[in-house]
Amino acid sequence: xxxxxxxxxxxxxxxxxxxxxxxxxxxxxxxxxxxxxxxxxxxxxxxxxxxxxxxxxxxxxxxxxxxxxxxxxxxxxxxxxxxxxxxxxxxxxxxxxxxxxxxxxxxxxxxxxxxxxxxxxxxxxxxxxxxxxxxxxxxxxxxxxxxxxxxxxxxxxxxxxxxxxxxxxxxxxxxxxxxxxxxxxxxxxxxxxxxxxxxxxxxxxxxxxxxxxxxxxxxxxxxxxxxxxxxxxxxxxxxxxxxxxxxxxxxxxxxxxxxxxxxxxxxxxxxxxxxxxxxxxxxxxxxxxxxxxxxxxxxxxxxxxxxxxxxxxxxxxxxxxxxxxxxxxxxxxxxxxxxxxxxxxxxxxxxxxxxxxxxxxxxxxxxxxxxxxxxxxxxxxxxxxxxxxxxxxxxxxxxxxxxxxxxxxxxxxxxxxxxxxxxxxxxxxxxxxxxxxxxxxx
Ligand SMILES: *[C@@H]1O[C@H](CO)[C@@H](O)[C@H](O)[C@H]1NC(C)=O
Ligand SMILES: *[C@@H]1O[C@H](CO)[C@@H](O)[C@H](O)[C@H]1NC(C)=O
Ligand SMILES: *[C@@H]1O[C@H](CO)[C@@H](O)[C@H](O)[C@H]1NC(C)=O
Ligand SMILES: *[C@@H]1O[C@H](CO)[C@@H](O)[C@H](O)[C@H]1NC(C)=O
Ligand SMILES: *[C@@H]1O[C@H](CO)[C@@H](O)[C@H](O)[C@H]1NC(C)=O
Numbered sequence: 001x002x003x004x005x006x007x008x009x010x011x012x013x014x015x016x017x018x019x020x021x022x023x024x025x026x027x028x029x030x031x032x033x034x035x036x037x038x039x040x041x042x043x044x045x046x047x048x049x050x051x052x053x054x055x056x057x058x059x060x061x062x063x064x065x066x067x068x069x070x071x072x073x074x075x076x077x078x079x080x081x082x083x084x085x086x087x088x089x090x091x092x093x094x095x096x097x098x099x100x101x102x103x104x105x106x107x108x109x110x111x112x113x114x115x116x117x118x119x120x121x122x123x124x125x126x127x128x129x130x131x132x133x134x135x136x137x138x139x140x141x142x143x144x145x146x147x148x149x150x151x152x153x154x155x156x157x158x159x160x161x162x163x164x165x166x167x168x169x170x171x172x173x174x175x176x177x178x179x180x181x182x183x184x185x186x187x188x189x190x191x192x193x194x195x196x197x198x199x200x201x202x203x204x205x206x207x208x209x210x211x212x213x214x215x216x217x218x219x220x221x222x223x224x225x226x227x228x229x230x231x232x233x234x235x236x237x238x239x240x241x242x243x244x245x246x247x248x249x250x251x252x253x254x255x256x257x258x259x260x261x262x263x264x265x266x267x268x269x270x271x272x273x274x275x276x277x278x279x280x281x282x283x284x285x286x287x288x289x290x291x292x293x294x295x296x297x298x299x300x301x302x303x304x305x306x307x308x309x310x311x312x313x314x315x316x317x318x319x320x321x322x323x324x325x326x327x328x329x330x331x332x333x334x335x336x337x338x339x340x341x342x343x344x345x346x347x348x349x350x351x352x353x354x355x356x357x358x359x360x361x362x363x364x365x366x367x368x369x370x371x372x373x374x375x376x377x378x379x380x381x382x383x384x385x386x387x388x389x390x391x392x393x394x395x396x397x398x399x400x401x402x403x404x405x406x407x408x409x410x411x412x413x414x415x416x417x418x419x420x421x422x423x424x425x426x427x428x429x430x431x432x433x434x435x436x437x438x439x440x441x442x
Contacts, residue, residue: 046363049379050427055399057094058422061085062408063401065205066424067139067147068393069181070435074424075099075147076401077136080111081159086136087149094421100184107132111155112167124167125199126153130175130191138205138389143440146187149177150206150224156410163275164410168199176206176222176238190222190238196245200230204287205346205389209295209439210240215317217241223298223316225286231256233285233302237316248316248330254300254309255286261304263343263361265386265406275414288344292370293353295439299337299368301344301357308337308344308357308368308375340375341366348390348398350433356398358387360406365390365398365427379427387425394435397426 034045061078068074074090085098085105098105107129127134138150153173156164174197178188197203204227210220219241226234226247234250249255260281263270272280284303291298291313299310315333318326344357344366355368356378364380365387383402390400401424407417 046382047380048364048377049381050430052379052381052383052425052427053397054383054423055397055426056090056424057420058096058403058424059094059420061088061096062403062418062422063388063424064403065136065138065150065389066391066399066401067141068391068395068399069141069147070143070145070394071181072393072395073181074399075139075141076424077139077149079135079137079152079156081135081156086133086151087139090424100179100186104131104186105133107134111135112157113170124157124165125170126155126167126173128153128170128172130172130189131186133177134173137203140206140208140391141181142208142210143435143437143442144210145181147179147181148206148208148222149179150203151175151177152203154202163414169197169201170199171197174201174203176224188240190240190243190245192236192238192245196236196247197226198228198232200228200232201226201236202228202230203236204284205289207289207291207298207349208240209291209313210441211295211439212441214295214439215239215241221317223289223291223313225289225300227284227287227303229257229283229285231283231285233257235286235289235298235300235316237319239319244319244321246319246321248318248320248327249286249311249334250327252331252334254307254334254336255302257281257283257285257302258304258306261343263304265360266363270406272411273413274410288347288357290347290349290355291439292355293349293351293436293438297370299347299355301340303345304343306339306342308340310335310337337368337373340368345387346389348392348400349436350392350398350429351436351438352429352431352433353436354430354433356390356392358390358400360386363387365400378430381425383423383425392429392433392435393426396429396432396434398429399424399426 088096089099113125135155140148153169176190222238224236233255238245287303289300315330320327348356363384365378366375386405404418
């Protein structure tokens with residue numbers, strides 16, 4: 001048989017138990033094309049791949065990130081805003097609760113320092129509170145059962161009005177917090193100097209290499225992406241032993257937004273429409289990032305790009321404060337892997353080295369296969385209305401949050417066109433894949 005795009009589809013033979021498709025779900029999931037109707041015309045069904053299951057419904061706060069623990073606990077985060085909490089745990093099919101407590105989600109002095117609070121007249125700054133959560137963007141659970149919480153320190157002010165805005169970060173507010181999932185207590189907190197996390201930085205996602213040999217300090221390293229829509233993009237690299245951090249690929253073209261990008265969602269060309277401002281384009285830079293199975297390569301891309309890039313992680317780990325050539329060496333070693341078939345949002349990885357890429361224009365998820373040097377289809381489904389963040393569970397499922405982001409007021413001329421519920425969807429990963437524990441010395 002002549003190979004086609006669909007013969008590249010991966011078999012639904014994951015570790016996870018097979019489940020019947022939800023009621024009303026098309027049975028012929030392996031075909032994106034169907035013939036139906038009185039004239040038997042061919043249509044695009046909008047689906048392919050393994051069945052996509054509805055795991056959780058959000059009826060209150062709209063989610064951003066998620067992480068699944070070894071015991072199957074599911075944690076979610078929400079950027080805020082006027083939400084009561086920014087870090088939560090799923091407690092039932094339709095509810096979440098503040099985690100680890102409402103108190104830790106409530107900075108006593110509020111979410112913002114107030115105008116001029118950062119020392120610049122008339123310029124609002126986010127809270128500098130490093131012991132309470134301000135606005136959590138991303139989560140990750142490492143194999144030692146630590147929940148890592150990435151707080152941007154940049155809440156949205158006037159969130160409930162039609163003209164929300166985001167204050168700058170004050171040092172202390174943007175932080176990485178480790179929570180021990182056995183004790184549910186904060187184990188460590190890392191903050192960043194102002195020349196590593198700029199006032200206009202926005203930490204969007206994070207990955208870990210916790211092997212003892214990853215750094216001299218022996219306690220592992222974190223790779224964080226700065227997706228700032230104010231344009232200074234790059235990686236923030238953090239030595240988890242010393243707490244020292246540095247930037248790499250700062251404003252390298254592969255980390256910057258693509259100018260004048262006009263993606264389409266649900267078949268509709270998308271321009272950024274902010275209330276009271278001229279029609280614009282999505283501005284986020286470096287967003288999706290995932291490590292190769294053995295941690296030697298970082299795959300990444302800006303939100304508005306059709307291209308995938310990679311760099312050997314040794315260049316990111318090299319600290320420019322110690323090695324004067326390290327910054328240029330990283331610039332010189334970025335690899336373009338070509339186009340992948342659309343813009344991608346968050347990435348995820350599994351125990352087989354698959355790099356999943358969430359594809360908001362296609363209501364689907366693609367996989368970059370480094371052996372083939374190509375992207376292959378994984379799942380597509382009409383319920384995947386802006387897949388924001390994905391996570392491989394120990395149970396063999398890929399979990400993802402769905403939050404209808406293009407319909408939020410801040411992108412939609414002040415109008416909230418999102419319709420509850422938001423979702424956590426999940427699909428079985430191929431070939432028995434599960435959570436990767438390779439980058440952790442047990
Ligand atoms: C999709 O195709 C694969 C391989 O041909 C098969 O094993 C699997 O059962 C099919 N899945 C569905 C839902 O039809
Ligand atoms: C928030 O809204 C109030 C009232 O409309 C306005 O005075 C204030 O300037 C706004 N703040 C920001 C940072 O936009
Ligand atoms: C988490 O806490 C438990 C109980 O105190 C302890 O045994 C475990 O080592 C802690 N985990 C980490 C990663 O330190
Ligand atoms: C750490 O050791 C593993 C093998 O145990 C090796 O594959 C990896 O490249 C090493 N990492 C570094 C940064 O040296
Ligand atoms: C990638 O494609 C190759 C060749 O088809 C296949 O053997 C491999 O299982 C695929 N997956 C990964 C993770 O490499």
